[in-house]
Amino acid sequence: xxxxxVITAARAENGGWQDLTTVWLDPVPLFRARVQVSLxxxxxxxxxxxxxxxxxxxxxxxxxxxxxxxxxxxxxxAVDAATARAQLELLSDRLLANPVIENWQLDLVPDTSAxx
Amino acid sequence: MTLGIxxxxxxxxxxxxxxxxxxxxxxxxxxLWHEERDLSGLQAVVIPGGFSYGDYLRCGAIARFAxxxxxxxxxxxxxxxxxxxxxxxxxxxxxxxxxxxxxxxAHLHFICESADLEVTPGTCQWxxxxxxxxxxxxxxxxxxxxxxxxxxxxxxxxxxxQVVLRYQRNPNGSLxxxxxxxxxxGNVLGxxxxxxxxxDPATGGSDGRRLLATLLG
Numbered sequence: 001x002x003x004x005x006v007i008t009a010a011r012a013e014n015g016g017w018q019d020l021t022t023v024w025l026d027p028v029p030l031f032r033a034r035v036q037v038s039l040x041x042x043x044x045x046x047x048x049x050x051x052x053x054x055x056x057x058x059x060x061x062x063x064x065x066x067x068x069x070x071x072x073x074x075x076x077x078a079v080d081a082a083t084a085r086a087q088l089e090l091l092s093d094r095l096l097a098n099p100v101i102e103n104w105q106l107d108l109v110p111d112t113s114a115x116x
Numbered sequence: 117m118t119l120g121i122x123x124x125x126x127x128x129x130x131x132x133x134x135x136x137x138x139x140x141x142x143x144x145x146x147x148l149w150h151e152e153r154d155l156s157g158l159q160a161v162v163i164p165g166g167f168s169y170g171d172y173l174r175c176g177a178i179a180r181f182a183x184x185x186x187x188x189x190x191x192x193x194x195x196x197x198x199x200x201x202x203x204x205x206x207x208x209x210x211x212x213x214x215x216x217x218x219x220x221x222a223h224l225h226f227i228c229e230s231a232d233l234e235v236t237p238g239t240c241q242w243x244x245x246x247x248x249x250x251x252x253x254x255x256x257x258x259x260x261x262x263x264x265x266x267x268x269x270x271x272x273x274x275x276x277x278q279v280v281l282r283y284q285r286n287p288n289g290s291l292x293x294x295x296x297x298x299x300x301x302g303n304v305l306g307x308x309x310x311x312x313x314x315x316d317p318a319t320g321g322s323d324g325r326r327l328l329a330t331l332l333g
Contacts, residue, residue: 046224098174100217101264
């Protein structure tokens with residue numbers, strides 16, 4: 001929640017200056033996002049293979065594919081969804097994932113309690 | 117001639133590099149704390165091994181944003197010699213100064229042993245004291261040293277002569293057996309093996325001496 005104050009002046013009808021002071025509460029929406037980072041399909045995932053082998057020893061058979069990635073949960077204040085998305089895309093592409101070896105997927109959810 | 121040695125929280129080979137350079141070869145060194153920005157008076161920079169910032173997120177991912185590395189990147193762009201060893205190699209790829217990425221070893225083991233490497237120096241100034249095709253031995257010690265790059269880019273690196281160090285027996289599943297790569301200008305070298313641990317016959321041979329000795333002219 002941010003409070004903005006804008007003070008302006010306008011020429012009044014009698015020729016003098018009239019103060020126009022505007023104060024309003026401008027809730028900055030909170031966005032929740034989940035960034036899923038996974039190894040690119042061409043990249044070997046030895047940890048996933050080891051886990052798959054352990055699953056078989058547990059007695060869980062039939063797993064044909066098991067890949068380990070990571071999920072990053074982010075909460076971000078931004079003026080609107082487009083801004084939030086741009087910031088999160090920058091974050092995902094330049095820090096959370098290394099595009100040489102990883103893909104990422106962004107799920108953005110505006111906080112339902114924003115402004116309350 | 118003074119060699120700068122970058123020190124991050126979590127670096128653990130910084131003093132090994134200092135010992136190898138100063139103790140074995142008489143090259144003056146200066147530690148560069150990760151928040152420093154002053155590289156004045158330095159003729160070369162080493163980013164040493166270790167676990168920079170705990171290697172959180174990915175190896176080298178956080179280190180890339182360290183203030184000192186912005187200066188190191190500019191230094192490298194000006195043609196300054198930069199050497200990244202082990203974690204330092206991972207950092208250089210995250211910075212984009214070298215192509216590719218280092219990922220988890222194929223068999224998940226942390227490997228600590230000696231590795232035979234074939235050298236093809238090309239234009240890499242750090243390796244100019246080695247013969248092309250020469251086989252040398254450096255210790256390796258890493259869990260995430262599997263070099264990864266798209267196949268067409270690997271071919272490009274081979275064509276450019278940037279694959280300057282290659283494992284004789286691939287220990288970690290690196291594509292193309294890559295142990296070290298250079299940039300196209302030849303002033304930036306990244307390698308997983310540890311030349312600083314091969315500067316004294318008492319601690320792993322002396323094949324690394326010629327690498328650091330390039331700083332003596």
